[in-house]
Amino acid sequence: MARASRSRRLTSIGDFGRLELEAAFERADQISSDAWPDQSEALQGHTLLTLFAEPAGPSQTAYALAGRRLGADVADFPAGESGGFADALVAAEAMGPDILVVRHSAPGAADFAAERSGALVIGAGDGAREDPVQALTDAFVLRRRFGALDGLRVAICGDVLHSRAARSAVGLLNVLNVEVRLAGPPTLLPADADRWGVDVFHDLDEALEACDAVIVLPAPRERISGAFVPSPREYAALYGLTAERLSRANPGAVVLHAGPVGRGVEIAADVADMAEASLIGDQAAAGVAMRMAVLSLMTEWGGNRMGAA
């Protein structure tokens, strides 16, 4: 494939077209089943810097691990320390990374980085805007379960307003011909949701009708005790996913949650732990494989560092 036809960034799910998406699913599949031979050499001699302005979490560990399994030199650049993000970026960029993984609370931060860096840039969350790799991971897990995504009906439930993963998931599932439904309290749905190409529900039971999969979003305590929702109790009563509610979905329907899981709040414990229906464990496992897929593919496509714009 010609180099110029490929993006050097993955900061929005829209940066990957159908071919790139297909390649990512296939590569993650090969990695998951140990069928990809280049695993420990693919990024030999390449430098991966994680530039996280928010405290380290599982996602940063997953990127570090994915990079090391591919043979990259991985280091963390403490973005949150002194000075602004722009200065941190200049200093990080000067270390000549081949790949920069960026997380920051400001929407657009990853694009800001991509415009100033000669590295491949992956957005690992910029505020509530996008987290494309999480969306890829979720779609990958669904694809493995159902064989194909085409024609499935998926409900995304809860605090869509503050969820970068939801935003990326909608973008991705739309491209893959999945019918998407958003369900949540009006205060936690984006004002412009009707322009997202999805169906919007305020009643969870209605939304679940004949669904194949339910993506449950985290409901952080601070969002459901005050301005947006009166109390966790009320939230659980109206929007908590119970086994009874799930029975409205199709037989064989599955449940996804990217964690941290609020048992008894947005999801009942027995639903989170359902052996067949819950794909929560699969998601986390697939997260490292998908990161490895994205890192290795973008390196193949994008070649080495370019001079910064």
Next chain:
Amino acid sequence: MARASRSRRLTSIGDFGRLELEAAFERADQISSDAWPDQSEALQGHTLLTLFAEPAGPSQTAYALAGRRLGADVADFPAGESGGFADALVAAEAMGPDILVVRHSAPGAADFAAERSGALVIGAGDGAREDPVQALTDAFVLRRRFGALDGLRVAICGDVLHSRAARSAVGLLNVLNVEVRLAGPPTLLPADADRWGVDVFHDLDEALEACDAVIVLPAPRERISGAFVPSPREYAALYGLTAERLSRANPGAVVLHAGPVGRGVEIAADVADMAEASLIGDQAAAGVAMRMAVLSLMTEWGGNRMGAA
């Protein structure tokens, strides 16, 4: 050796039988003297995750280093961040680690992890319960000095109540036919110490009589200024190890302390720095070797990841 006969966890010193202990001492010996050829390849392609709920300290560095020297992909999973330990464990487990090193303030946390993980699990301290690798390290250092441990008399002095290393040391030394004495103020000895198979002393001078080794425990300031002991001054007067006191032990007796060393409190500075008698430097050096020994042996015994229980 048959695989089924081996434990996939080292969360308590009792998880290792005599054969495993012997193998650990021998491997650590080979590693210390650069006589073990597989050093940098033993864990190639294996993932080691450190899951420390307490702030990073020397022990975490030692595990990271031991893993890297063996060629493992090492990453830190920030267990203390958001959500509970159980959720952190699920997320860490999903990354498919071959080895999990766990530290947590709750007794039993490492076993909790071992029951839920397909990885080999090493407990690096769960509250005051156990720290088996520290005990192995101390025994290894004694073994190098004395040739054999059988028949030695060892005093463990100070805050036994809050010391996980002491608990593991007693278990280990008992198995190795070492005569163990505990010495400390009644408030800092466990209530059930008489059932530990040891002799209990409240007078340090008496306890040191004819000992071959003295393991001095840290006396954190908060434990010796109030509820347990009136003041550091009083603690030092009654339980500080001085050269004069040490003279009651056997000629050639040695002193151990796993750090951080409270000079002038639980141990006089000149005792800590005695060229011949103090094994404090040896302990720290042996710590990385013993971790490498344990990591490589358990990997050989336990093979690859199993599906989690």
Next chain:
Amino acid sequence: MARASRSRRLTSIGDFGRLELEAAFERADQISSDAWPDQSEALQGHTLLTLFAEPAGPSQTAYALAGRRLGADVADFPAGESGGFADALVAAEAMGPDILVVRHSAPGAADFAAERSGALVIGAGDGAREDPVQALTDAFVLRRRFGALDGLRVAICGDVLHSRAARSAVGLLNVLNVEVRLAGPPTLLPADADRWGVDVFHDLDEALEACDAVIVLPAPRERISGAFVPSPREYAALYGLTAERLSRANPGAVVLHAGPVGRGVEIAADVADMAEASLIGDQAAAGVAMRMAVLSLMTEWGGNRMGAA
């Protein structure tokens, strides 16, 4: 070269003689242009520990990256945690590092480490005393631009009193026959500056006259609002480097700043961003190369660990 003739430490720029300086510049040059073949194998089997008592910053990332690119096993030893620096050092030393990189707020801390360690010790800043690798990096960047340093005139401007980089830079530039000028408010120049073998100015315009390079020092807010200087506004007016002021320097003069850059305070934004004159980006890029050069050369010269003194 005979081993005994080489220092096992780089804690002061004086530890490198002319031959060592020349070798460092050449190696960094080869590394920067990918003309050095041993890049990923030079430190295979070697352990590098970073022992930073101050919070992690870009410099620690640069050392970790430099070590990893050379194939070393790199780990961070948390020096700031509990206990004193001396105890942290004992524990770190016991892990048998081949190279210790030390940062601490106390002047002399790196030498203190070098006297107690069998490792090669690199000082990455001890209070306001020295940061030799930063000075090497700056000189390297100047050398690349001007071909040779001999006979250049360089002004170092701002808070010289609290700058370890400035102290090391003066020592290095003196050896390399560069004419050095210090410029800053009397309260931010060291009292003994007249014995440094430099010319001292309190007027920036005068100091810049016919200079070839200007090293601008950071002016942290707390130093320029009170005891030393009345206000940032006044500091900027008197000592901020503007394009107009820079015009007093020689044509082709360059500007250096090791960051974090205080735009509008010690340096005008347009000067920091000048395409030709500003070497700020070059400095950061050269920082990793120079660290790789120093790590690999000292390892070649110093061989393996020695028993500690």
